[in-house]
Amino acid sequence: MTGNQKRGADMNAFMSAAISEAREGIEKGHGGPFGCIIVKDGRIIGRGHNEVVARRDPTCHGEIMAIRDACGNLSSFDLQGCELYTTAEPCPMCFGAILWANIGKIFYGCNISDSEAIGFRDKLFYETDRSMAQELDIEECLEIFEEYSKKKNRIGY
């Protein structure tokens, strides 16, 4: 195999692992058909599948579960240098989590139109503006921003 062929085979294997995660979730009734794998230096360091229904927690998407698993395994909130493989295009929540985790590359299977076709709202959420959000008590809140800014030895993320 050439280097490119090896890379392609590895990528397919990682997506297969994500699909296996998704299948486990479907079979156990944990939630939607979404599995996710996080890879660093060619090794799987985190995995997860959607558990929204099982955990009664709307934040338990496959990507979030895998990010938490990887961060736990590395004892770090920083997944720089990692790749993420997921059975479906990440929703805005998960895409945001991926950015906060500093993951630089995402490979996804189904797209948000495919997810819409089986009843999920990802596409709608990408089109939702922030008009449901309203400013309140900004002065009081700026005070704690100032307290935080003055704090010594704070750790950025």
Next chain:
Amino acid sequence: MTGNQKRGADMNAFMSAAISEAREGIEKGHGGPFGCIIVKDGRIIGRGHNEVVARRDPTCHGEIMAIRDACGNLSSFDLQGCELYTTAEPCPMCFGAILWANIGKIFYGCNISDSEAIGFRDKLFYETDRSMAQELDIEECLEIFEEYSKKKNRIGY
């Protein structure tokens, strides 16, 4: 007090509770200056603050922590009819989580430009496109979407 005055006083009290959460997080070194309260029928049913640093988990924003707390308290992934009070405008991850939780109204203190001024990347993330995401193995992934669609008694969210 008129009804409007009472409502205004209640809203300020809820934001004060969110500020107290944020302050606790700052004092304990848990993470950024972000606290959040979730309210249903005039009662606080969930609360949380940023714990990204303490838990080494980039998903532990104040809003996510409060949503998890509220869902745990209600034993439901559905927070329809709830309001959310947060010390700062939600990032894309948290805004997505709020939509999945069916929370209809958000009150925030500082805005994303204020967050940028103290070193947080929310604004950048709102401007980031999805070009880091690439399609892979869609056919294999569509198979599990089909498996899920055929599954009986599945619970939507």
